[in-house]
Amino acid sequence: MANDASAAFDTLSPAVSKGSLADPFTPPADSSLWRKNFLLGAATASYQIEGAVDEDGRLPSIWDTFSATPGKVLAGDTGAVACDHYHRWEADIDMLASLGLEGYRLSIAWPRVMDAAGRPNRKGLDFYKRLLNRLKEKGITSFVTLYHWDLPQHLEDRGGWLNRDTAYRFADYADLMSRELAGTVDAWATLNEPWCSAYLGYGNGHHAPGLANDRFATQAMHHLLLAHGLAIPVLRGNDPASQKGIVANIGRGTANSDSAADQRAAHLFEVQHNAWILDPLLKGEYPQDLFELWPGTEPLVLDGDMRTIAAPLDFLGINYYFRTNVASDGAHGFRDVPLEGVERTQMGWEVYPDGLRDLLTGFKKTYRNLPPIYITENGMASDDKVIDGHVDDAQRISFLKRHLAAVDQAIKAGVDVRGYFLWSLMDNFEWAFGYERRFGVVHVDYSTQKRTVKRSAELVAKFLKERKARV
Numbered sequence: 461m462a463n464d465a466s467a468a469f470d471t472l473s474p475a476v477s478k479g480s481l482a483d484p485f486t487p488p489a490d491s492s493l494w495r496k497n498f499l500l501g502a503a504t505a506s507y508q509i510e511g512a513v514d515e516d517g518r519l520p521s522i523w524d525t526f527s528a529t530p531g532k533v534l535a536g537d538t539g540a541v542a543c544d545h546y547h548r549w550e551a552d553i554d555m556l557a558s559l560g561l562e563g564y565r566l567s568i569a570w571p572r573v574m575d576a577a578g579r580p581n582r583k584g585l586d587f588y589k590r591l592l593n594r595l596k597e598k599g600i601t602s603f604v605t606l607y608h609w610d611l612p613q614h615l616e617d618r619g620g621w622l623n624r625d626t627a628y629r630f631a632d633y634a635d636l637m638s639r640e641l642a643g644t645v646d647a648w649a650t651l652n653e654p655w656c657s658a659y660l661g662y663g664n665g666h667h668a669p670g671l672a673n674d675r676f677a678t679q680a681m682h683h684l685l686l687a688h689g690l691a692i693p694v695l696r697g698n699d700p701a702s703q704k705g706i707v708a709n710i711g712r713g714t715a716n717s718d719s720a721a722d723q724r725a726a727h728l729f730e731v732q733h734n735a736w737i738l739d740p741l742l743k744g745e746y747p748q749d750l751f752e753l754w755p756g757t758e759p760l761v762l763d764g765d766m767r768t769i770a771a772p773l774d775f776l777g778i779n780y781y782f783r784t785n786v787a788s789d790g791a792h793g794f795r796d797v798p799l800e801g802v803e804r805t806q807m808g809w810e811v812y813p814d815g816l817r818d819l820l821t822g823f824k825k826t827y828r829n830l831p832p833i834y835i836t837e838n839g840m841a842s843d844d845k846v847i848d849g850h851v852d853d854a855q856r857i858s859f860l861k862r863h864l865a866a867v868d869q870a871i872k873a874g875v876d877v878r879g880y881f882l883w884s885l886m887d888n889f890e891w892a893f894g895y896e897r898r899f900g901v902v903h904v905d906y907s908t909q910k911r912t913v914k915r916s917a918e919l920v921a922k923f924l925k926e927r928k929a930r931v
């Protein structure tokens with residue numbers, strides 16, 4: 461889609477505009493990234509950036525409750541203010557447009573737009589209407605995620621994702637949103653990373669609501685996927701012109717040795733991280749190996765559920781960050797064996813671009829009906845500092861270049877990847893790690909809310925400018 465040319469690229473530093481800056485980012489001439497219809501954008505999520513948690517009728521979410529619980533989030537940080545995006549959204553969208561980014565992936569805070577009786581909250585809805593209209597005016601393609609983890613607390617009080625009824629409440633929410641916002645959204649994603657909601661939320665308790673039981677995780681996953689499957693036809697009915705999909709995080713597991721036990725461990729790692737979600741969505745069944753890993757945790761599945769879950773998708777969103785090296789745990793599972801001497805990020809995650817390529821090409825073989833793919837998140841955290849008004853995030857520049865090269869390799873191997881969203885547009889509330897971990901291509905000073913475009917964003921903008929200028 462075309463950008464608002466007048467505003468685009470006016471934030472580039474003189475060095476970048478003049479071309480005098482060394483450019484370690486721009487893809488080689490034969491890269492598919494030069495195709496103008498390859499969408500390049502940035503992503504955020506409501507709880508991580510909005511703040512204003514009790515304004516205009518917003519109800520509490522499970523992340524308000526969790527982050528207010530001592531010991532759950534690093535340094536006791538919460539999303540109460542975050543990037544104050546609820547008040548600064550216009551400037552933030554101008555910034556996005558000024559970088560020439562062509563797509564914006566955002567999420568809607570469910571507790572902002574619906575009250576406990578399921579009635580619309582007009583003030584909350586108006587916020588998203590204004591935002592989406594502005595994106596449209598600027599020619600920025602909008603990807604809207606309905607659920608990026610901020611479940612209304614009143615639903616958690618009735619069992620949250622362990623309660624089948626939550627799936628039906630989600631379908632009501634999807635119905636309201638798609639009736640209200642039809643025509644302003646280019647692509648809807650039902651859920652962000654059901655693996656994290658189910659496993660981190662209900663399986664190991666690292667995320668809200670903080671429960672820890674494998675049986676809970678598989679049941680929560682089933683209700684999440686059911687919620688997704690119920691919502692897809694609702695979205696199709698209310699907003700036929702948009703694309704509909706879901707966003708899954710995927711993990712690469714490699715074996716620590718050639719032994720059959722370690723090879724099996726790596727397989728089980730990928731079953732637990734990838735097939736647990738993708739098999740139900742794309743094959744209509746759970747991978748039986750999952751229940752070898754977690755014996756006796758089969759969820760309660762009612763007649764027709766798997767058909768509902770396997771509703772055809774227009775796109776599959778893929779979030780990729782790192783690989784995990786594993787060995788057999790000596791029983792029926794795997795254990796992490798961190799590799800020495802490899803490059804890592806501020807999160808401690810290994811930088812491993814080949815994993816993205818290998819997973820994408822592997823999915824193409826495994827799933828005959830693999831939908832078109834958007835990389836809906838990829839990026840890294842670094843301890844970025846503003847020095848003389850600039851942030852030189854050299855590791856991120858190299859990280860992005862190498863991961864985009866991996867995407868290009870997957871495309872050349874026949875995988876239909878149509879776009880890529882950087883995680884994230886700006887530094888934000890990184891869940892259990894609070895504000896310490898900085899994933900943005902724009903730096904946020906949380907004491908002043910000043911935004912500073914990092915060098916990575918400048919180089920992405922420079923590339924987009926060059927690509928746009930090509931005939």
Ligand code: FCB
Pocket residue numbers: 505508652653656709779837883890891899
């Ligand atoms: C993903 C989340 C996203 C962000 C990145 C770093 O799991 O979807 O909100 O926190 O990780």
